[in-house]
Amino acid sequence: MNGDVERRSIAERLASKENAEESLVELHVVTMPDPQSQTSSFRVAATGELIVDTAASLAAPAITLEDLDPKVGTAHHLLCLPADVSEDEIEALAISVWNEAGWTSPGVLHLAEGATLEGPWPLRADVRETLGLPDNCAFAWILRADVMRGAPPSEPTRRFDEWAAAFPEGMPVGIEYRALLVMRRMSRRLGAALRIAGSGTVMAPDPESAVNLRVYSPHYIDAVRFAHLLGVEPKPGATTEVGVPHVAVLGKDAEQVMAGVRPVDQVPRALRWEDWIKGPVYIYELNWTGGATNILPNGTLSRVGRRGRSIARQGIAMVAAMIVDEVGRAAIIDEDDFLVAPAELLPPEAEPHP
Template sequence: MASLPRLRAEDPTIRRRHLLALPEDVGPDEVEVLAISRFAQARWEDGELPQPRGIMGPMTAALGIRAVGSSVAPARALRLARLSTLTGPYRVEADDAVSLGLPATSTLAYVLACPRERGEKPYPGGDRDGLKRAFPEGMPIREEERVLQWLVAAARRLGGSVRTGEHGTVLTPDVDSAIDLTVLSDSWLEPDEALAVVQSVLPRARLSEPTGTWTGPQPGVGRDAGGRPGWVAEAGGRGLSAALEQHGVEDEAERQRLLDEAAAYDELMIAVPPVPEAYGVLVDLGHDGTLSVEAGAETTLPPLMRTLPWTANGVVAYRVHWEPPFIEELEAERPSFEHRVARSRAAPLVQSVARAVHGAIGGEIADEADFLVDPEDV
C-alpha cells in the first residue's frame, strides 16, 4: 500500500494556506461526509489538481504532484465550492507539526485552496471559533468565510485543528463547546406528547406558555362615547367606528354587522384556539442554566437530507438547546471554569433528551454545525 505524501513545513506555499490538521484515525471518507453535509456539490476530483483564481502562491510538489510510478500516493482534491478545494491527506511528521505550531496529535493534514476575500475588522464580542483572533485586520467574507467556518466546524467534530495562512494562527476548537442537538423528523408531536417524552428523562420539564391569557374585549367595548357601535380607540386613535366611516361604511346596520363578525371571530379563537405551529418545553437546571426543546417547521435541511423521500412533505425540527446562566459565555473561545463545569453536566442531559425524542419519532439527529450524528453515538 502506498504511503501518504509528506506535508513539508519549509514549503512557503504551505505556510500561506489554511490547513486542517487531524489525528491519525480520521479517514478521508469522514472528511468527505462532513463536506457533503455543508456543500451540496462537494466531490473528489481526479486528475491534475486545479488552481482556483485568487490563490496565493504557485502549485508545488508539496501539494500532491508526484512522478508516475512513485510509491507515494498522490493527494486528492475535494471540491468544496466553485473556487475552493481541500487537498490531502498528507502525512505530518513531528518536526513539521512543531514548526507549524500544530498540536502533537496532528499526524494528518489537508490543505485548503480558496480565494482571499476580506472585509471589515472584527467587531467586539464573542469569538468561540477564534476567527476574530486569527484575522484582526479584516474578517474573511463570502466564499473564504464559508469554507473557513466549515473547516473550524470539521476540526471540532473530528478533534483536529485549523492553521490559518497569513499569521499562522492555530485554532483548536473545543469538541465540547457545541452540545446542542436537533432531531429532524417528518412526525409532529403535540405539545403534551413532547412534554411526556421530555419528562421521561427530566420529570421537572414543563411547557413554555405565556404568563397571561386573552379573554376577549373588556366589558363595554363595542360602543363609542355616544353609545353607537364602535370600538375603544387606542391612544391617539379614532376608534373602529370612525375608521369604518372613513372607508365609506356609513350605514349603522352594516357597521354593527362587521363589529358582530369581529366579536364572533374573537369568541371562536378563544373557544377553539388554532393548532400551534411551534412550541417549547423548558427544564430548569438550577445553577446549570436551562434546557429547552423547541419544535417547529424546518425549511433549511443539510444537503445530505434534501433528497430523502421522507423529507419531501416537510420536516419538523426539535432543537434541544442548553442555555447557561451567563449566555455570553456560549460564544467565548475560552469560557470560565464554572461554565465548563455546568456544560459538562448539561451535555449528557441534552443527549438523553435528543435520544428520547428520536426514539419516539425517528428521523435524523444533527449537531450545531448541521452534521448528522449516528443515534447510537448520542
C-alpha cells in the same frame, strides 16, 4: 413509534450518572453515499502540490505522502486532524455542504468550484511545533482555494473578530472565505485545528462547546406525550393538538436544558436529499440554557459551568436519541449544521429501547 414501551426518564438517567466521571458524548457523522466514480492520477510536485493528470481509478488505495514540509505548510491554509479521523469522515462532512463535493483522485477532495483539500500529509512533532499546532494534530490537509481578498479590517475589528485578526491585511471573500468557514466548522466537529496562511493564526475550537442539537422530523409529539417522554410533568394547559409549539425544561442551574417543538418552513442543507422534507416538518430544539451565569471575567466558563455543560451535553444527547426512537423518521443536526448518527449519541447502557 414505540409509545407503549416503558422508558426511564431523563431525570433518572442523569441521576444514575451523577457520580460518574465526566465524559463527552462523541458525535459521529452519518456516512453519505460515495460520489460518482471518476478517473484521474496524480503526482507530487517539488512544492508539495498534488498535480492531477488522467488515468487511475478512484478505487485505488489511499495515497501515502511524505512528512509535510514546514515551508509548504506555512504557505497554505491547513486543516490539521487527529490520527483517528478518516478520509470518509472528511468526505461526508464536505458532501453535507456542497453538492459537487467528492474525490477527483486519491488524496484530492473537490469541495466546490475553485476549492480542494489535498492530503493527508503526516505531521512530525517538530513540524507541529514550528507551525504552532496542537499536539493531537497528526495529519494536515492543504486547502487550495482561489484567493480573493477585501479591504483590511479596522484595528477595533481585529481585537474582537477572529477572522479579522487572522487576516489583518485583507479579509478573504468568495470561495476562499466560504471554504474556510466550513473548515472551521469541521475543526470543532472533528477535534481538529485550522491554520491560516500568512498570519499563522491557529483556530482550534473546543469540541465541548458544541452542546445544542436539533432533531428534524415529519412527525409531531404533542405537549403531553413529550412531557411524559422526558419524565417531567406536563405544563398546565398542555395540549395534544397537532402542530402547536411547546417547550419543556429539564434540570436546573448550570445543567438546565430547554426542549422545544415547533413547525419549520426550512431545513439545513445537510437534509436536502430527504424525501420527507417536502411535507410538514417539525424541529425539536434542545438547548443548554445554564451557562450564562457561569461565565468568568475573561469570558471562559467556570468549573461549575464546565461540569454543568458536560452534564447538559449528555442529557441533550439522550433526549435527541429518545426523540428519534419515538418518531422513527428523523435527522439530528449539530450546532455546525452537520448530521449526527443517533446510534452514536448514547453510551451503551443508556441506549433507547428497541
